[in-house]
Amino acid sequence: VEGRAEALREVARQLKARSEEILAVEVADTGNTVNALKGDVDAAVWSLNHYAGLGYELKGETIPATPGNLHMTVREPFGVVGRIVPFNHPIMFVAARTAAALMAGNAVVVKPPETSPLSATIFAEICQQVLPRGVMNIVTGLGRDAGDAIARHPEIKRIAFIGSPGTARQIQKSAADVCVKHISLELGGKNPMIVFPDADIERAKDAAVRGMNFAWQGQSCGSTSRLLVHDSLYDEFVEAVVARVKQIRLGNPALETSMMGPINSKGQYEKVCHYVDVAKADGARLVHGGRRPVGDEFRRGYWIEPTVFADVTPDMRIAQEEVFGPILSIMRWSGVQQALEIANSVEYGLTASIWTRDIGAAMQSARQIRTGYIWINGVGTHFRAVPFGGYKNSGVGREESLDEMLSYTETKVINIML
Known part of the structure; x- marks a missing residue:
């Protein structure tokens, strides 16, 4: 354990030492803003160090099941494990999300995203210098x-x-054709942010924009892309959100002044544009964006303005399907049960955000929303060492915690008959 821990710490040190190089590659490869990507690199370094310190939790237990005998469990690594990584946070998912598997004693095979593979090759160079072949x-x-x-x-x-x-279902099918495999899945989200009439309104307005993760062009499975606002606040909220979205500066993602860059790929760009057209056809009211920004610097590349639709209803495709892009849908509600039904009406259940000063109402709502990660009077933040994962079609299993490391081991029971 101590040897693996020191190796992970050395990988973390070298990753941090090459952070400027990695940032330059990530910006060019993803389109994400440099300020946002600094957080990804920091998260990768932290995660490597965190799991290095968790190694001694890979322990078994003794179970007093029967008199006169000794029953114990031990944890053993699977051997070789696989990880398939998306394009939105390449270095974080390649480095941070392999730390648990490595600390548990496994060898890892990683497939980086085909549209953003370059930072993974830098990580491979680091690991080649530190880890056994x-x-x-x-x-x-x-x-x-x-x-x-x-x-x-x-x-x-x-x-x-x-x-x-x-894609997750295809992986499950392909794996099942060969043998029974342990598969964890962190999948899409169509995540609600519910604003109660007694909420801290100014904070909630800021959070509605921040939760969309526009620094990643909305390309984040945890984005709160469905904004559910109480009827008494609705018009004021729409106006305030649009005003804030208009302040988002699009530009070269390598510049620290830029707040949003281009969409990752042509295919993803066309998908986002398609959903803009679908939302209009379904009757949603476009209140901002939905087009390529004006200016010579935006003529090339996959640029689209941050987009806001109001008067969205639960039956619209824009309210049901994950866009994975910079499109926020604003919906109104008048009764708490109605809001909860809207929140639960989609196939996803990854994150949710609840805004109210009434902690009792917040907890009652949180218990009824079928989602795996909920913020009360907050949005967007992943808390270190806190399990992250989804319900329903948003996934299976939990990551970012001790649970993740233990999931890369199998439990063996040894019974000693005395």
Whole structure:
């Protein structure tokens, strides 16, 4: 354990030492803003150090099940595990989300995203200098080739995937064709932010914009893309949110003054534009954005303004389907039960945000919302060492915590008959 811990700490040190190089690559490869990506690099470094310190929690227990005998459990690594990474946070998901598996004693095969693979190669260089040969393996390629090979390989008995529910189901099918595998999934979200009439309104207005993760162009599974506002506040809230969104500065993501960059790829850009058209056709009211920004610097690349639709109803596609882009849908409600029904009306259940000064009402609502990660009077923040994961089609399993590390082990029971 101590040897693995020191190795992870050294990987963290070298990752931090090359952070400027990684930032430059990530900005060019993803389109995310440099300020946002600094947080990703910091999270990767922290996670490597965190799991290095958790190694001694890889412990078994003794169970006083019967008199005269000794029953114990031990935790053992799977051996080789696979991880398939999305394009929105490459270095964080490649480095931070492999730390638990490495600390548990596994070798790891990682497939980075085909549209943003470069930072993973830098991480591979670092691991090559620090870890034994074959412990960390980066396999670039398309999902249908490299990803499917990981899912189908008979010696990879544990897989972790972050991405869409459709791809997750394909991974499950491919894996099941070969053998029974342990698979954890962190998938999409259509996450609600519910604003009660007694909320701290100014803070909630700021949070409604911050929760959309525009620094990642809204390309985040945890974005609170459904804003549910009480009828008594609705018009004021729409106006205030639009005013705040208009202040978002689009520009070269390498500049610290930029608050939003371009969409990651042509395919994702076309998907976002399609949903703008769908929302208009369904009757949603476009109150901001929905088009390419004006200016010579925006003529090339996959640019779209941060977009806000008002008067969205629960039956609209924009209210049901994950866009994975910078589109915020604002909806109104008049009764608490109505708001909860809207919140639960989608196939996803990743995050939710509740804004009210009444902690009793907040807790009652939180218990009724079918989602895995809830903020009360907050939004967007992932808290270190706190389990993260979803309900329903938003995933299986929990990460970012001790639970994640333990999930990369199998429990063996040994019974000593005295």
